[in-house]
Amino acid sequence: MQIGIFDDRIEIWNPGNLSNGLTVQKLKGKHESMLRSPLLAKNFFLIKYIEQWGTGTNRMINWCLNYGLPEPVFEERGGSFVVTIKKYKITEGVLSSLNKRQKKAVEYLLKNKKITNKEYRELNPNISDRTALNDFNDLVKREIITGVGARKYRYYILR
Numbered sequence: 017m018q019i020g021i022f023d024d025r026i027e028i029w030n031p032g033n034l035s036n037g038l039t040v041q042k043l044k045g046k047h048e049s050m051l052r053s054p055l056l057a058k059n060f061f062l063i064k065y066i067e068q069w070g071t072g073t074n075r076m077i078n079w080c081l082n083y084g085l086p087e088p089v090f091e092e093r094g095g096s097f098v099v100t101i102k103k104y105k106i107t108e109g110v111l112s113s114l115n116k117r118q119k120k121a122v123e124y125l126l127k128n129k130k131i132t133n134k135e136y137r138e139l140n141p142n143i144s145d146r147t148a149l150n151d152f153n154d155l156v157k158r159e160i161i162t163g164v165g166a167r168k169y170r171y172y173i174l175r
Contacts, residue, residue, distance in 0.1 A: 024126065028099045033092050040090045043073040076101075084175075104174050106160065117143065118151050122160070122174075130164075130171045 020027040034040070035050035051057045060066040076099070077087050086107055089100040106126075111119060117140040124131050124139060136148045152172060155161045161172045 024103045026101045028101075030097045030099075031095065032097065033095065034097060040092065043090050044077065044087075045074075047073075104160075106174070110158070110160065114155075115151070117147075118155055121151070121155070121172075125161070125172070125174050130173050132171045 017031075018027075018029040020029070034043075038047065038050055057066060073088075073090065080086065080088055080101060086102050086104075089098075089102070091098050091100075106122060111122065114122065117136075120139045121131055121136055124135070133145060133148050133152070136152070137143055137145065140148070152161070152163070155172070156163060159175055162175045163170055163172050165171060
């Protein structure tokens with residue numbers, strides 16, 4: 017097993033693919049547990065290290081959602097099973113719903129951690145202060161960013 021810790025995510029890599037009949041989609045619902053090592057699993061169950069078979073992925077999803085994070089991403093990649101837990105709620109679906117200016121702001125925030133109204137207007141020439149403020153208000157309403165500070169000293173960070 018390998019664990020990679022990045023600024024925006026944690027990736028957990030486990031060698032080997034899912035057992036026959038088990039798919040990434042099935043992991044998100046009620047599913048049968050297909051044990052690779054039943055003796056090892058039984059001992060972990062007896063010492064209360066495993067609560068129940070076939071519930072771990074659903075508990076991971078619930079934990080992430082309860083902490084305001086996006087659902088973890090489960091995938092088979094390069095002969096391994098990978099779980100990615102993202103720090104931000106920025107998914108492809110969220111990005112596709114933003115305007116070009118807002119997408120630039122999110123990219124800027126991922127690199128620079130904060131953005132001001134002035135920096136936003138420099139990224140998007142020929143927009144008014146009011147348009148910038150409306151774009152920021154929309155991103156705040158969607159819970160993508162949070163404003164910090166008051167008026168003149170206000171800046172925004174990813175939520």
